[in-house]
Amino acid sequence: xxxxxxxxxxxxxxxxxxxxxxxxxxxxxxxxxxxxxxxxxxxxxxxxxxxxxxxxxxxxxxxxxxxxxxxxxxxxxxxxxxxxxxxxxxxxxxxxxxxxxxxxxxxxxxxxxxxxxxxxxxxxxxxxxxxxxxxxxxxxxxxxxxxxxxxxxxxxxxxxxxxxxxxx
Numbered sequence: 001x002x003x004x005x006x007x008x009x010x011x012x013x014x015x016x017x018x019x020x021x022x023x024x025x026x027x028x029x030x031x032x033x034x035x036x037x038x039x040x041x042x043x044x045x046x047x048x049x050x051x052x053x054x055x056x057x058x059x060x061x062x063x064x065x066x067x068x069x070x071x072x073x074x075x076x077x078x079x080x081x082x083x084x085x086x087x088x089x090x091x092x093x094x095x096x097x098x099x100x101x102x103x104x105x106x107x108x109x110x111x112x113x114x115x116x117x118x119x120x121x122x123x124x125x126x127x128x129x130x131x132x133x134x135x136x137x138x139x140x141x142x143x144x145x146x147x148x149x150x151x152x153x154x155x156x157x158x159x160x161x162x163x164x165x166x167x168x
Contacts, residue, residue, distance in 0.1 A: 038062035049099065
């Protein structure tokens with residue numbers, strides 16, 4: 001009993017450190033050449049507009065060729081897989097036609113809904129790390145600026161309703 005008291009604080013410290021390391025988020029990963037969308041198999045590099053990714057707690061990363069797909073997955077009420085991080089591209093710095101890099105936390109990003117710029121799936125939500133960049137984009141291409149918390153599942157439906165097309 002006496003020897004157990006001696007090593008117990010050390011064991012507790014090791015266990016707490018291990019738990020703290022598991023909580024750390026790995027950050028975004030740049031997709032490999034030829035990476036495909038998790039939902040439809042489209043090759044990300046073949047299409048314009050911001051892309052997305054979800055890093056799940058189990059270590060798997062899912063890529064999406066459009067922010068509508070990314071946000072739809074994040075906002076689904078039936079989403080049960082633990083998410084370690086979700087990212088989209090900052091279109092204030094990435095090239096719209098050939099976006100690469102410039103990842104930002106999808107839950108902290110600002111989105112422009114209803115612009116004249118289209119992504120891989122048609123109407124999309126342009127994503128930005130900085131609100132001022134989103135506002136400048138909206139002035140140039142139309143649309144309204146929304147924070148992540150303002151986006152509802154109905155705005156990112158994958159049946160065509162996100163773009164106003166209810167005929168699908």
